[in-house]
Amino acid sequence: MSTEITTAPVTTIATLGQHEGQTITLRGWLYNLRSSGKLLFPTFRDGSGTIQGIVPKAAVSEEVFETLKNLTLESSVVVTGKVRADSRAPSGFELDVENVTVTQRIADETPYPISLKEHGVDFLMEHRHLWLRTPRQSAILRVRATIMRAAAEYFDTNGFIRTDPPILTPNACEGTSELFEMDYFDDDKAYLTQSGQLYIEATALALGKVYSFGPTFRAEKSKTRRHLTEFWMIEPEVTYLDLDGLMGLAEGFLTHIVTRVLETHRADLKVIGKEVSRLEAVAAPGEFPRLSYDEAHQMLVEAHAKGLIENAHTYGDDFGSPDETYISNQFDKPVMVHRYPAEVKAFYMQPDPNDPTKALCVDVLAPEGYGEIIGGSQRVDSYDLLKSRIEQHNLPLAAFQWYLDLRKYGSVPHSGFGMGIERAVAWICGLEHVRETIPFARTLNRIYP
RNA sequence: UCCUGAGUAGCUCAAUGGCAGAGCAUUCGGCUGUUAACCGAAGGGUUGUAGGUUCGAGUCCUACCUCAGGAGCCA
Numbered sequence: 176m177s178t179e180i181t182t183a184p185v186t187t188i189a190t191l192g193q194h195e196g197q198t199i200t201l202r203g204w205l206y207n208l209r210s211s212g213k214l215l216f217p218t219f220r221d222g223s224g225t226i227q228g229i230v231p232k233a234a235v236s237e238e239v240f241e242t243l244k245n246l247t248l249e250s251s252v253v254v255t256g257k258v259r260a261d262s263r264a265p266s267g268f269e270l271d272v273e274n275v276t277v278t279q280r281i282a283d284e285t286p287y288p289i290s291l292k293e294h295g296v297d298f299l300m301e302h303r304h305l306w307l308r309t310p311r312q313s314a315i316l317r318v319r320a321t322i323m324r325a326a327a328e329y330f331d332t333n334g335f336i337r338t339d340p341p342i343l344t345p346n347a348c349e350g351t352s353e354l355f356e357m358d359y360f361d362d363d364k365a366y367l368t369q370s371g372q373l374y375i376e377a378t379a380l381a382l383g384k385v386y387s388f389g390p391t392f393r394a395e396k397s398k399t400r401r402h403l404t405e406f407w408m409i410e411p412e413v414t415y416l417d418l419d420g421l422m423g424l425a426e427g428f429l430t431h432i433v434t435r436v437l438e439t440h441r442a443d444l445k446v447i448g449k450e451v452s453r454l455e456a457v458a459a460p461g462e463f464p465r466l467s468y469d470e471a472h473q474m475l476v477e478a479h480a481k482g483l484i485e486n487a488h489t490y491g492d493d494f495g496s497p498d499e500t501y502i503s504n505q506f507d508k509p510v511m512v513h514r515y516p517a518e519v520k521a522f523y524m525q526p527d528p529n530d531p532t533k534a535l536c537v538d539v540l541a542p543e544g545y546g547e548i549i550g551g552s553q554r555v556d557s558y559d560l561l562k563s564r565i566e567q568h569n570l571p572l573a574a575f576q577w578y579l580d581l582r583k584y585g586s587v588p589h590s591g592f593g594m595g596i597e598r599a600v601a602w603i604c605g606l607e608h609v610r611e612t613i614p615f616a617r618t619l620n621r622i623y624p
Numbered sequence: 625u626c627c628u629g630a631g632u633a634g635c636u637c638a639a640u641g642g643c644a645g646a647g648c649a650u651u652c653g654g655c656u657g658u659u660a661a662c663c664g665a666a667g668g669g670u671u672g673u674a675g676g677u678u679c680g681a682g683u684c685c686u687a688c689c690u691c692a693g694g695a696g697c698c699a
Contacts, residue, residue: 211662212655231656248649263657283650286634291660292648293636297691353697370699395697396625408699496695538699550699595699609699620691 183255189223191268194258198273201226201254204308205246207291215243217272219254224442225310227264228256228272239275249287249308251278303615304624314443315611318436319600323388325435326409326594329428330386335411338378338385340371346574353394355404367392370593371410373523373578376554379412379589380581386411398619399496400608401546403597405617412591418525418535418553421590422511425539425549426463428594429509434458436603449605453543456507463508468515468533471502493519500544509548513537522564525553525588537592545602551592558582 183200191199203221210216213232218225232240246252256270263269281287289305299306306312330337343365359365371387378385388409395402411424433454436444444451466474475488475498484501488494493515494502503510514527517534524534536552555561561582565575600612610616615624 207660209658209661210655211658214656214658216658216661218659227659229657233656263659265659286650288634288649290635290649293660295636295692297631298635300691391699393698397697398692399694402698406699493697547699593699598699 187223188219188221188226191226191258191266191270195260195268196258198255198257201256201270203252203254205248205250205252207248208243208246210244215240217243217246219252219270220308220310222313224266226266226268226270228254228270230272234271235273239272242277243272243275246277247281247283247286248290249305250280252276253278300610300616300621301623307614310446311448312611314440314446315600315604315606316614317443318440318447318604319596319612321436321440322432322600322603323407323409323596325432326428326596326599327386327388328435329431330384330409330411333384335384335386336378336382337388338375338382339387339389340368340374340378342368342389344368346571353396355392355394369393370408372412372591372593375410375412375591376578376589377581379414379591380585380587384411384413396619400610401496401598401601403609403613403616403618406609406613407596408593409596410591410593412589414587414589416553416590417588418513418537418590421551421553421592422463422465422513422537425511425537425551425592429463429539429549430458432599433603444604447604447606449603453507453605454603457509457542461508463511463539464506465511465513466502467513471512474502474505491516491518496546499538499540499546503540503542503544503546507542509542510540511537512540520552522568522570523552523554523561525555526560535590539592541598541602543602543605545598548598548602549592549594551590553588553590556582556586556588558586 183198185200185202186194188201188203201219201221203219205217206220206225207218208215215230217228217230219228230240230243253276254270254272255274256272259269259271260267261269287305288302289309307316327337343359344367345363345365354366354369357365369391371389371391375385375387386409389407390405391408392405394404413421413424416424437451437454437458441451471494472488472490475484478484478501479487484497486495486497488498502512513536514533515536515538517524517526517532520534520536524536527533527535534552536550538547539549540546541548555564558579562572562579565572597609597612600606601609604612606612610618
């Protein structure tokens with residue numbers, strides 16, 4: 176082992192292919208170590224990928240060989256070696272190791288807890304801070320970053336202004352979900368936001384096309400693969416936009432995100448195990464199917480008659496999780512279900528002028544049974560109607576005075592939607608559970624680490 | 625909140641009511657092309673907690689704790 180700082184150029188594993196035949200330096204960790212007598216096969220990772228090194232005893236100093244031979248997994252190292260193409264390597268390249276400097280060697284008495292074998296969910300979540308280092312989890316976080324960037328990029332390049340709403344709010348935005356409550360100085364209570372929608376309706380009336388992007392919180396005791404208590408939501412709000420225009424916006428938005436992921440993350444999707452053809456079908460030319468609530472209901476009735484779904488859907492009720500799964504499985508692209516019964520939807524949704532019992536709203540259901548990833552609507556723009564809706568829902572009128580002002584002073588038709596980032600990541604990556612889509616998931620039974 | 629299931633070595637899991645085991649990880653030894661390498665050896669246990677039944681409980685009963693899956697609600 177050398178204590179000198181190497182003079183070879185530092186590079187990353189992801190770009191090793193550009194340095195074939197050159198001696199380079201990697202800064203990373205020992206991911207795995209196999210040996211065959213006088214031949215060592217250390218695999219290194221550096222956050223961009225993994226690469227197998229080759230260390231024949233005769234090719235390096237006794238010190239380097241012994242250091243690597245006795246190195247513990249996940250110890251941090253700086254490795255110098257020559258990049259060589261090899262058909263036996265999964266990435267096509269191997270590293271002929273010349274020198275190694277150990278930054279920190281993990282002690283024998285405290286081996287790295289996460290092995291390359293299988294682990295249970297509870298153990299992995301308890302060690303999430305270390306689980307993040309595994310190739311699959313790192314790949315998911317890279318795709319997440321691209322999804323978030325592409326989502327913001329779509330609005331930024333289409334004339335939207337980002338206006339982020341407050342995290343601390345004085346009341347329930349929609350008067351429904353359970354909220355996280357806290358003391359706000361003297362006598363007041365504050366709540367963590369569950370949606371920025373009402374606030375960006377205000378900024379939309381100031382700026383025209385706006386969006387917000389930030390964390391939201393739900394204290395619901397939901398315990399499923401689709402729920403987190405803290406999740407990220409991106410929400411556009413646009414003036415003079417009707418429901419049809421909103422569906423077009425959602426379509427362009429999702430297509431852009433999927434296209435961006437396909438452009439730069441094919442290798443990551445392979446590590447994750449996602450079938451890329453399913454995403455290519457979404458990005459391909461062609462509109463997303465649009466289904467009215469009535470049409471979707473009819474589809475479920477027929478499916479039940481054929482014995483394809485267990486429970487009959489009652490007209491007028493919202494769709495359950497198995498219903499959404501069935502509907503989305505009928506299409507290759509995300510399906511947009513619109514005009515639900517107003518009774519099962521939020522108070523701020525505009526009634527359909529052709530049928531006032533329906534709301535001008537849309538749920539976008541992701542393919543492959545991932546359920547609702549986007550929910551949106553045209554908003555009530557009449558002062559009197561909104562006021563009576565607030566009263567009907569037994570919401571405190573005083574708290575919504577500012578929201579009513581938006582209908583008193585230059586009200587216009589406007590629409591918006593919200594997309595849960597984690598559900599989008601789960602769908603695009605093909606994950607079983609949203610807890611893997613965010614660095615540190617907050618769920619009903621877990622707030623550590 | 626309701627329904628269902630699971631807690632045994634650091635990890636993943638075995639064990640008819642009758643001596644608490646294996647693989648991986650760790651340590652030691654062997655192997656010049658391994659791909660979660662392989663071969664040999666060693667160390668490693670208050671079977672989630674508290675009671676109960678029994679000659680005898682990881683196993684049966686009761687309560688509790690923790691976690692998971694689903695429902696409802698939602699993105």
